[in-house]
Amino acid sequence: MAVRIGDEIVLDLVDNAFGGEAVGRINNLVIFVPFAIKGEKVRVKIISKKRRMLFADLLEVIEPSPERQEPFCKNFGRCGGCQYQHIKYPYQLEIFVKQLKDLLIRTGGFLELPEILPALPSPKTTHYRNRIDLHPAVGEAGEPYYGFCLRNAPKTIFPLTECPIFALEDDFSKIPMRMEDKLLVLRTHSGEPYYYFKDNHNVVSSKPYDYKTKESLGDEDVFYDFCGLRFFNSYSGFFQVNPSLLETFAKVVRDFAQPKSDDLLLDVYCGAGFFGLTLAKEVKKVLGVEIDPSSIAYAKKNAEAAGFTNCEYTADFAENFLKGLLETGVKPDICILDPPRTGLTNKAVSAVKHLEPKRLIYISCGPPTFARDAAKFANAGYQLSKIQPLDLFPHTKHFELISLFEWKGKGLGSPTKSAESEE
Ligand SMILES: C[S@@+](CC[C@H](N)C(=O)[O-])C[C@H]1O[C@@H](n2cnc3c(N)ncnc32)[C@H](O)[C@@H]1O
Helix, strand or coil, rough: CCCCCCCCCEEEEEECCCCCCCEEEEEEEEEECCCCCCCCCEEEEEEEEEEEEEEEEEEEEEEEECCCCCCCCCCCCCEEECCCCEEEEEHHHHHCCCCCCHHHHCCCCCCCCCCCCCCCCCCCCCCCCCCCCCCCCCEECCCEEEEEECCEEEEEEECCCCCCCCCCCCCCCCCCCCCCCCEEEEEEECCCCEEEEEEECCCCCCCCEECCCCCCCCCCHHHHHHHHCEEEECCCCCCCCHHHHHHHHHHHHHHHCCCCCCCCCCCCCCCCCCHHHHHHHHHHEEEECCCCCHHHHHHHHHHHHCCCCCCCCECCCHHHHHHHHHHCCCCCEEECCCCCCCCCCHHHHHHHHHHCCCCCEEECCCHHHHHHHHHHHHHHHEEEEEEEEECCCCCCCEEEEEEEECCCCCCCCCCHHHHHCCC
């Protein structure tokens, strides 16, 4: 029986795909169904097709999974932010481990899986995010409002007055914050809420304002206290979005890095220096690199505030910096990589491979790009020893991971399909 767009069918769901949807199969076609769970029998309507993949809307859950729960946000389903509120929290964590294994096998081509530890839960599963970006819109009666993009219709903004995963437990529509055509960025730092505006291309358009008084905060730094250190940052600079898991995050990085007093540690994509600084007192030297000069200025300031004299920071492309380091003949012992979700460029992988750090700690919020890059390190002679997934983003499809690669020598890395085909 051919399946066409518009058809309604009953489907048994056999997996939870990376990206948030459950998966069914019919006539050798894969069907992706949002807001459903592996093991459920559902009635769906096919809405689109791409090659051998069909995409459906969920119409009815005929046989629910025991892992199903009532979503806690009234906007769940129409908002593009959360994908998993209908799934009990412990099972969300299990899903991530299974998705990671699948990605390592399918995308990375790993023939043997590393030790994958159970995903670490977030201590806070609501009101955990320290940042949301709200889009400006105008209602039918001409009234301005702020909101989020509708799922599957990113140009349509629905009004959002509160968000149960954002740190601030408040109705933010009460506050007449507005800058024509600009997005409103609401953030908290060490518990204090503030806001500023930016344009559609992420260019910051205003100074920060105190959320409660609405007064300008001028050029004041914001700060975060973690691991016994104070991390100053620019009000618009990158900071990890879920502070409730951050001390644990740093502890796992330390466990994997096993710092020693004569180690040279590279902190690549260092932001304002978070990971390197949490290890600075245990190693000989920290070299940090980051593309954003303002973050580098804060990394320097944070090292100075902590009294560390063994940290050097450079504002540059990671690729250039690593290549330059290679030319000096310096041999790092530990290399922390924490790139954006897009992962590493070939140039960055190549430079790290040639530097041959003994221990490589690759932190990723993009598991598919991680699986791709991990295979390249494995083929170069690294053993992918273990991975710790962490749920930095409860109720969403996203998860973070910390991985440990150990240098074994050329040809002695974790076996992958691509290495086999190169032989
Ligand atoms: C996931 S954040 C990590 C920040 C930092 N490790 C932390 O925990 O705060 C990725 C960082 O990589 C930086 N970045 C992006 N592309 C880069 C590149 N080609 N070279 C160096 N840094 C880059 C971004 O500016 C951002 O600060």
